[in-house]
Amino acid sequence: MTPLSDTFGRALRNLRISVTDRCNLRCQYCMPEEDYVWLARENILQFEEVGALVDVFADLGVDKVRLTGGEPLLRRDLADLVQLLARKPRIRDLALTTNGVLLAERAPALRAAGLHRVTVSLDTLRPERFRALTRRPSHAQVLEGLRAVSAAGFSGTKVDTVVMRGVNEDELADLIEYGKTVAAEVRFIEYMDVGGATRWSMEAVVSRAEMLKSLERRYGRIDPVVEPSAAPADRYRLPDGTVFGIISSTTAPFCESCDRSRLTADGLWYLCLYALRGIDLRGPLRQGVSAAELKALITGSWRARDDRGAEERLRNRHRTPLIALTELKRDPHLEMHTRGG
Numbered sequence: 001m002t003p004l005s006d007t008f009g010r011a012l013r014n015l016r017i018s019v020t021d022r023c024n025l026r027c028q029y030c031m032p033e034e035d036y037v038w039l040a041r042e043n044i045l046q047f048e049e050v051g052a053l054v055d056v057f058a059d060l061g062v063d064k065v066r067l068t069g070g071e072p073l074l075r076r077d078l079a080d081l082v083q084l085l086a087r088k089p090r091i092r093d094l095a096l097t098t099n100g101v102l103l104a105e106r107a108p109a110l111r112a113a114g115l116h117r118v119t120v121s122l123d124t125l126r127p128e129r130f131r132a133l134t135r136r137p138s139h140a141q142v143l144e145g146l147r148a149v150s151a152a153g154f155s156g157t158k159v160d161t162v163v164m165r166g167v168n169e170d171e172l173a174d175l176i177e178y179g180k181t182v183a184a185e186v187r188f189i190e191y192m193d194v195g196g197a198t199r200w201s202m203e204a205v206v207s208r209a210e211m212l213k214s215l216e217r218r219y220g221r222i223d224p225v226v227e228p229s230a231a232p233a234d235r236y237r238l239p240d241g242t243v244f245g246i247i248s249s250t251t252a253p254f255c256e257s258c259d260r261s262r263l264t265a266d267g268l269w270y271l272c273l274y275a276l277r278g279i280d281l282r283g284p285l286r287q288g289v290s291a292a293e294l295k296a297l298i299t300g301s302w303r304a305r306d307d308r309g310a311e312e313r314l315r316n317r318h319r320t321p322l323i324a325l326t327e328l329k330r331d332p333h334l335e336m337h338t339r340g341g
Contacts, residue, residue, distance in 0.1 A: 003061030004298075006305035012298075013230070013259040014064040015057050017050060018340035019075040020265050021332065025099050025134040027123070029162055030196050030336050033325065037332040043266035047081045049285055051088075053263065056294045058090040060302075066095045066119075068340030070265070073102040079113040086114025095119065097160070097341070101138045103145025107152040118149050119158040124168050125178055133167070146182045157184040158245075163206045164191050172211060173218045176244050187233045187245035193313060193322050194273055195336030200321045208234070208248035230257045249273075253310030261302075262339050270339050271301065274309025274322065278333060 003011035021039045023031060045053075054065060065085060072078060085094055095117040096110065103120065110118075122142055124130050130139035149157050159179055163169055172188065179186040188211055193200040215238075216222055225235040225243060232254055233245030248254075262270040267282025279301050284294060313319060323334050332338050 004302050006302050008256070008306070008308075010257065010305070011230075011259050012057070012061050012261065012302050014066070014261070015054070015062045016066045016068050016260060016262045016340045017054075018068050018070060018263065018265045018338065019050075019072045019078065019081065020044070020070040021335070021338040022074050023069060023071040023099070023337050024074060024101055025071070025136050025138065027134050027162075028199070029164065029191060030341075032196065032199055033328075036335070036337075037329060039264075039266045039332060039338065043282065045265060045267050045282060047077075047084055049267070049282070050081060050263075051084045052285065052291075053267075053281060053294070054085060054088060054091065056291050056298065058088060059291070059295055060298060063090055064093040064095075065091050066097060066340075068097045068262075070337045070340075071099050071101070072096060073098050073106050079106070079109045082110055082113040082115045086116075093117070097121065098145075100142035100145035101136075102141075104141065104148040107145070107148040107154070111152040111154060115154075117156040117158075118154050119160055120146050120149070120184070121160045121162075122146070122175070123161050123164075124171055125174055126171070129168065146184065150183045155183070157182070159184045159186045160189055161186060162189045162191055163211065165204045165206050167204075169206045169210075169214070172215055176215075176238070176242060179244070180242060185243055185245065187247055189247040190250040192250050192273075192310075193319065194341075195323065195334055195339070196328060197336075198321050198323075198325050198328070202319055205250050207251045208246045209251075211246055212236070230259045232258075232260075249310050251314070253308075253314055255308040255311045264333060264339050268333055268339075269298070269301070271305045272307035272309040273339075273341070274313065275307060276323075276334065278339070 005011050097119045100120040127139040131137050175186050191205045219238045223237050225237055232247045235245045237243050268278030269281050270278045328334050
């Protein structure tokens with residue numbers, strides 16, 4: 001089928017589904033505050049509701065689904081949702097992004113349920129630095145989780161690292177070398193001014209150009225991987241053949257090819273990571289509207305989509321954090337741990 005396209009011709013292909021807004025870490029760039037407003041439990045989508053919405057999205061061309069959070073492994077019986085979605089033949093790529101703390105014990109069940117791929121967030125290889133970044137002593141569990149991924153039979157594993165000046169930019173090569181030991185492709189992410197990044201500043205951003213320059217000093221020539229892709233990462237190859245990625249959404253946004261949208265755990269659909277408002281799908285779903293009516297709602301919203309949030313932010317000369325703390329406390333949906341990154 002021909003995928004549904006927006007005003008810039010971007011297809012609706014990739015749906016990120018947050019299954020919970022809760023998290024067992026408190027990363028400085030995502031959840032730096034002490035207190036949070038949590039989503040009401042009665043509003044959280046049941047697995048059957050998620051499945052029904054995925055069927056509607058699949059009718060419109062979505063064939064890639066990623067489960068996110070918060071920390072998705074905190075959602076009870078998550079393997080049941082994985083199994084439900086894995087049985088849908090039109091979903092050709094079913095992935096999970098996790099902080100890895102609970103992954104060692106859950107990886108076998110997730111693989112057995114039909115999960116295709118895993119991405120683990122890991123910003124440092126140093127336990128003391130991890131504790132300072134996350135305010136939790138869980139570094140060893142994350143490393144154990146990454147070892148468990150390949151043991152469970154997964155391939156295509158990725159490690160995502162948010163790079164911050166003065167924090168972890170000295171670990172780029174170390175992380176690439178570590179990735180080799182766990183059969184994972186490392187992706188470096190520029191620090192973004194979204195959601196709960198209330199202490200973000202442009203000075204803390206390490207650009208793609210800076211990362212490449214640093215890695216060239218260690219490895220020598222680095223070649224870009226030329227490939228047709230709507231993936232957010234630009235991929236590069238080292239002289240020994242190792243491939244890594246850089247997601248440069250702060251200094252070189254990829255809005256032109258972005259095919260992603262996000263569904264919160266309580267059923268708000270966001271068309272852009274920088275969007276301040278979402279579209280309620282839970283309400284109509286629970287009111288019993290037909291799949292055709294839901295499809296019409298989604299179709300009309302996507303066809304009218306003109307978001308280019310990261311590009312608009314790049315043009316802002318006096319760039320400060322996107323959302324003030326007072327606004328975040330009024331609307332928890334603006335938090336990245338609520339809508340998924």
